[in-house]
Amino acid sequence: xxxxxxxxxxxxxxxxxDYRTLLILFGIPAVQLILFxxxxxxxxxxxxxxxxxxxxxxxxxxxxxxxxxxxxFQLDRNLHTYDEIDEAFCEGDIRLVVVFEPDFAxxxxxxxxxxxxxIGDASDPNSASILVxxxxxxxxNYLLSMNSEAIxxxxxxxxxxxxxxxxxxxxxxxxxxxxxxxMLISALMTSLSITREKELGTxxxxxxxxxxxxxxxxxxxxxxxxxAFIDACIIILLGWSVFGVPIRGSVGLLLFESFLFISxxxxxxxxxxxxxxxxxxxxxxxxVALMLPTILLSGFIFxxxxxPKILQWFCHIxxxxxxxxxxxxxxxxxxxxxxxxxxxLILFxxTLFFILLSIKKFKIRLTSS
Amino acid sequence: MSPQHHGTTAPQHHGTLPPDDAIIxxxxxxxxxxxxxxxxxxxxDVKRGEIFGFLGANGAGKTTAIRILCGLSYPTSGxxxxxxxxxxxQREKIKKNIGYMSQKFSLYDDLTVFENIRFYAAIYGLSxxxxxxxxxxxxxxxxxxxxxxxxxxxxxxxxxxKLAFSVAIIHDPKxxxxxxxxxxVDPITRRQFWDMIYEAARSGITVFVTTHYMDEAEYCDRVCxxxxxxxxxxxxxxxxxxxxxxxTMNDVFLKLARAKTPEGI
Numbered sequence: 186x187x188x189x190x191x192x193x194x195x196x197x198x199x200x201x202x203d204y205r206t207l208l209i210l211f212g213i214p215a216v217q218l219i220l221f222x223x224x225x226x227x228x229x230x231x232x233x234x235x236x237x238x239x240x241x242x243x244x245x246x247x248x249x250x251x252x253x254x255x256x257x258f259q260l261d262r263n264l265h266t267y268d269e270i271d272e273a274f275c276e277g278d279i280r281l282v283v284v285f286e287p288d289f290a291x292x293x294x295x296x297x298x299x300x301x302x303x304i305g306d307a308s309d310p311n312s313a314s315i316l317v318x319x320x321x322x323x324x325x326n327y328l329l330s331m332n333s334e335a336i337x338x339x340x341x342x343x344x345x346x347x348x349x350x351x352x353x354x355x356x357x358x359x360x361x362x363x364x365x366x367x368m369l370i371s372a373l374m375t376s377l378s379i380t381r382e383k384e385l386g387t388x389x390x391x392x393x394x395x396x397x398x399x400x401x402x403x404x405x406x407x408x409x410x411x412x413a414f415i416d417a418c419i420i421i422l423l424g425w426s427v428f429g430v431p432i433r434g435s436v437g438l439l440l441f442e443s444f445l446f447i448s449x450x451x452x453x454x455x456x457x458x459x460x461x462x463x464x465x466x467x468x469x470x471x472x473v474a475l476m477l478p479t480i481l482l483s484g485f486i487f488x489x490x491x492x493p494k495i496l497q498w499f500c501h502i503x504x505x506x507x508x509x510x511x512x513x514x515x516x517x518x519x520x521x522x523x524x525x526x527x528x529x530l531i532l533f534x535x536t537l538f539f540i541l542l543s544i545k546k547f548k549i550r551l552t553s554s
Numbered sequence: 555m556s557p558q559h560h561g562t563t564a565p566q567h568h569g570t571l572p573p574d575d576a577i578i579x580x581x582x583x584x585x586x587x588x589x590x591x592x593x594x595x596x597x598x599d600v601k602r603g604e605i606f607g608f609l610g611a612n613g614a615g616k617t618t619a620i621r622i623l624c625g626l627s628y629p630t631s632g633x634x635x636x637x638x639x640x641x642x643x644q645r646e647k648i649k650k651n652i653g654y655m656s657q658k659f660s661l662y663d664d665l666t667v668f669e670n671i672r673f674y675a676a677i678y679g680l681s682x683x684x685x686x687x688x689x690x691x692x693x694x695x696x697x698x699x700x701x702x703x704x705x706x707x708x709x710x711x712x713x714x715x716k717l718a719f720s721v722a723i724i725h726d727p728k729x730x731x732x733x734x735x736x737x738x739v740d741p742i743t744r745r746q747f748w749d750m751i752y753e754a755a756r757s758g759i760t761v762f763v764t765t766h767y768m769d770e771a772e773y774c775d776r777v778c779x780x781x782x783x784x785x786x787x788x789x790x791x792x793x794x795x796x797x798x799x800x801x802t803m804n805d806v807f808l809k810l811a812r813a814k815t816p817e818g819i
Contacts, residue, residue, distance in 0.1 A: 191676020195665065202664045386658035393624040393654035393731075394677045395646065 188396055192404035199378065200408055206374070214366045214416050218423050221358045232316055233261040234281040235273045240289035248301075251327045252283065257319050270304060280306050281316045314488065359424040360512035361485030363417060364505035367443065368450045368479050370413045373471040375454030379405055380467040383458075398547060406451045413450075417443040421516075433519030442515065442525075445532050446508040452539035453504075459546040479505045504535045576635075577602045577729060577760050578623065583632035585618050592618040594783040596632070600729075600762060605755050607774030608764040609807065614780040616764040617657075620733050623762070624654050637728045650678075653722035653730040653759075657737050661718055663707040667698055670706060671721055678725035692720050712743040716750060723754055730754065732763040736770065748773050768804040777803070779810055786810040 200206055234252070238245050252258050261279055264270060273279045284302035286292070293299040303320050305313030379402075382388040391401050421439070424430035432439065453475070461467045480486060482496065483505040489497055500506055507528040514520040514528075522529065578600035585593040592615045600606045608616050621627040623636055625645040634641035637651040661670045668689060675685040693699045696716055701709055709717075715735065723730050732751075736744045748770070755761050763774070771777045771791055778788040787794055787810055791803055800806045 187681070188677045188679050191673060194676075195662070195669070195673045198665055198669060199662070385660070385662075386656050387660045387662065389621075389626055389656050390654060390660045391677070392626050393649060393652070394674075395649045395679060396677050397646070 188394075189400050189404055192396060192400065193407050196378070196404055196408045200412070210370060210374075210412055210416065211419070213369075214362075214419055215423060217366065218359070218362055218420055219427065221362055231259045232257060232280045232312075233278045234258045234283060234316075234320075235262050235264050235270075235279050236260065237264040237267065237270065237282060237284040239287040240285045242288075242290035244290035244293060245285040248285070248324060248327055249283070252320060252323050255319070255323050257316075274306055280309075280312065281320060283320060310491070311487070314491075358485075359420065359428070359430045360509045360516065361483065363420050363443070363512060364446070364483060364485065364508045365476070365479050366416060366420065367413050367447055367508075368475055368505060369471075370416055371409055371447050371450030372454035372457065372475050373468065374409050374412075375406055375451050376457040376461070376467040376471055377464050378409075379455065379458035380461055380464045383462050384464060402455055402543075406455065409451060409454075410444075410447055413447045414440075414444065417447070430516065432516050434515035434521065438522060439512070439515045442508070442511045442529065442532075445529065445536070446504070446511075449504050449508075449532050449536040449539070452536050452543065456539045456543045456546070459543045478503050482506070483509055485509060504532060507531050575601045577637055578606075578762065579633070579635040580619075580623075581633040583619065583622065583634060584630045585615075585622060585627070586630045591783050593622070593629075596785055598778055598785065598788055600760060601776075603755060603758055603760055604775040605751060605761040605763065605773065607771050607777040608762065608780065609766065609768070609771050609777055609803075610764075610780030611766060611811065615783040616766075616780055617733055619780075620731050620762065620764055624652060624731050625649055651728045653725065653727040655718055655722040655730070655732050655735050657734045661706045661714055661721070664705060666703045666705055667693065667709065667717065668702045670717070671724065674721045675724050680725060688724055692724065696720060711739060712746070715739055715743065715747060719747065719750055719754075723759060727759060729760040729762060732761065734764055734766065736765065736767065744770070768802065768807050771803040771807075779807060781811055786813075 200210075236249050238249070249260065253260050258281070262273065264273060264282070267284075270282050270284075273282065282302075282304040284304065286300040286302075289299045289301075301324060303317045305317045307313045379388075382391065392398065396404075417440070421430075421432065425432060454471070457467055457470050461470065478499070482489075482492075482500045482503050484500065485505070489500045489506070492500065511525045511528045511532075514525050518524075576599035578598075580599070581597050583593050583596040584591065594615075596615075596619060608619065610616050618627070622629045622641065623634065625641065625648055629641065636648045639645075639647045639651070641648065662673070665673065671689040671692060672685055675688060680688065693702055696713070698709075698713065698717065701713070706714060706717075719732070719735065722732075736747055739747070744767075751761055751763070751773070763770075765771070774791065776788065776790050777794060779786045779794075787797075787806070789797065794803065794806050795801065798806045798809050800809060
């Protein structure tokens, strides 16, 4: 144990002596979060929308008011016929049209079903789908608050492909950013710190010392577990204090899942450093092979449901995807382990897989070098 | 391989028995990389307390052999005992009893002199008190006391090399392996470095050193010359010069190397 702590102390010295690393570790999360946060919140604030109210009753009036008072939308105009919809979009300012069918309130009362059509401007598909889901979320909330036993409102099929209950917050980016940054810090930093020892030739010395290979790897990883964990807390805290991202579920579970994801990313970093010998290559692999898929294929920015089938398959082997699902589930929906045990198990499986693969690669290296 | 092959108790294997004073025993060591044979049936013993030189051109198989002895690489076949322990089954015990210094001086540029010493002392399991005690003595001996808190990248190469060697033996190992320790250093510093090696040997540490500087071979007690993965000669420098009718070790080496080259070239 004395050997191990001596090693860990050295690793911390490396990190704290290199202020650039420190800047990456703690500066980037804060900057990224604030950047992403404001960009995304600006996008959906005060989106102009139009209403085509063919019913003109108390319920539709209240619903319209709900949408306006949510803060995301601003009522631009009232339409009177379907023909005006196209015109309204073409004029440019309008990003969403809400259509209430005739006799809306009466149907809701009698048939328990009434139709609303949400029409988004799909020339900008991402914000369109976000707006549509916000609007439908607001409508659903309203109807739930009416305490009906069955949910009477059905969203019109035309908008259903864009319907995504989970998109219900401005808070998508916090889980995504967390996945991205934890991946970056954990995988990139560990792979760099191990390959650096290889480049310097000090790895030989460590391996010739009584330190066991496992101790070397754990010693390398330990500081980053610690630092990545602090980062996770910074992101959650910033998200909560600056952007009001809620933590509806258990904080303990959230931290546990973050820890699991960090372990996964670290074992991936170890694997990368097992198959490369130079820092440069390790960096390339981490950035190109990890960062881009994390951003593009994890559902962080682009919804997985809209991707071609082949890419969707790729998405399923991206660990961040599961982490994002977990985080969203805990933070935004307040779910417990019961709802996310499958994703948790998958992350655990990834971690185990990467560690076993690293051990195998390491043994091969000893016999063939 | 039974685990009780250690110390000087005669192991019951079919190879040659190690002599009582052998601290390293190598019998029929073979290391292959695919079809390339890096170490071709090496057999030799290193005696307790001697300075054993491993000579050869680049690519002759010196580094491969030293890496195997340090447990950094697995042999393909052969019987090896280092400090009385079996290379296949008792690598952890071997590692506690050896020191290793590689071609690159293996100190951390971004740590201070003291931090480097403390780190290596710690991974060899010295206690905190012991670490401070030995680090103090070491820095006094190397006249590095004023540089205690200087980063390694700020001190001259010669000092780095001496420090690297001192750090490699800070835990009083039985054997220290030096893999081309004098590469890229000027002749005067090299001479000083060899003084340190002598001192270590006098204190009872066996020194196993590889080099391709033939003049350094003269400083060794015994020299093993490698050519193309085989042992071409093994004796004291004086006897080698006599046997090959040569004035210097360099001539000995050239004669050996030429003998291995196919005729007509």
